Amino acid sequence: MNVLVTGGAGYIGSAVVEELLAEQHTPVVYDNLVAGHREAVPSNVAFVQGDLFDGQLLRQTLATHAIDAVIHLAAFLQPNESMTNPGKYFQNNVAGTVSLLNAMVESGVRRFILSSTCATFGDPVYTPIDERHPQQPISPYGVSKLMIEQMLPWYEHAHGLRYSCMRYFNACGATPEHGEDHDPEIHLIPLILQVAMGKRANVKIFGTDYDTRDGTCIRDYVHISDLGRAHVLALGPLETRSRNFNLANGDGFTVREVIEAARHVTGREIAGVEEPRRAGDPPVMIGDSRRAREELGWVPRYSTIESIIQSAWDWHLRFPQGYAAPAQ
C-alpha cells in the first residue's frame, strides 16, 4: 500500500515509517518540520515538506504518490502548553485535521488512521482503561484529539471514509536509527537519560503522596516500534470497517521504578528531586489493549521497562546530540 505519514519526521512517525517499510508498504512522509527532523526520514523514503493547511499540496501529494491510506501523526502534543494556549491546539490539531480530511475526500482517499491518545479519557473512572471507558479529557490537547475522533464518524457517514483511532498510552523507547529528540523535552524517560548523560542535574518527581505503591504516579509505557507495528496491522481491517484501539502494555510503573530501572540499565547515578503534585496528573493510567491483541493479532515486543529504557539509552549513546549531529 502507498501510505502517507503526516508527522513522519517526528518521534513516533519515524517508527511507523520503519514498520511500513518492513512490511513492504511504500510510505511517503508529509511534515512541515515544525518539530520533526529531516534526518529522521530515511533516504529511500519520499519526503514532502508541507503543512496540513496547504490543501493544494496535500491533494497533489495524494495524487502524485497514488496514496491508498493516510496515517496522521502531525499534531502538537504538550498537555501543559495547551492549558495556557488552547487556540494553538485547536488550530493545528483540529483545524489542521479538517484540512487533511477534506483533501482526502476530494482526492478519493478513504482510509485513515489517527494518532490519538489516552489523554482523551481524562481522569480514569476505572483501570485498566479499555475502549469503552468514558472520554472526558481534562486538557485542550486531549479535547483536540477527542474532537477529531468525534468528527470521523461523520466523514464515514457522508463520504465512506474508514478510520481507526489509536489511543497510545506513554510512547517511549527507540530503534537503532530513530529516537526521541523533542525540544523542549517533556517525557520522563528521555529526561531521566539526560541526567544519566550529564546534560541535566536531576529529574523532577512530581507528587510523592499519591495512593500508589511508592507514592508516585503510575504510567503504562509502550514502545514506538510496537506502536508502529499496530498501525500497520490496522491498515487491513480498514477495508471493511472502522474500529478504535487502545495501545498499551497493560502494566504500569511508578516514576521511582522507572528511575531505578534507568539506574540499572545505564549504570549511572540519576538524581531525583521531589516536587509537589502537578495539576491534571491522574495517579494511575494503565491501558487495556485486549481488543488490539485479539482483533489485530498485536503482540508488543517490548514488555519490560528495562528493555524499553535499554533501547532508548542505546539511541542516546549513539546520537548524544540527537538528530543535530551524526551518529557516534
Ligand SMILES: NC(=O)c1ccc[n+]([C@@H]2O[C@H](COP(=O)([O-])OP(=O)(O)OC[C@H]3O[C@@H](n4cnc5c(N)ncnc54)[C@H](O)[C@@H]3O)[C@@H](O)[C@H]2O)c1
Ligand atoms: N509521544 C507520546 O507519548 C504520545 C502519546 C499519545 C499520542 N501521541 C500522538 O502521537 C503523534 C506523534 O507524536 P510524537 O511524539 O511523534 O510528536 P513529534 O512532535 O515528534 O511529531 C509530530 C510531527 O508532526 C509535525 N507537524 C506538526 N504540525 C504539523 C503541521 N501543521 N503540518 C505538518 N506537520 C506538522 C512535526 O513537525 C513533527 O514532526 C501526535 O499526534 C501525538 O498527539 C504521542
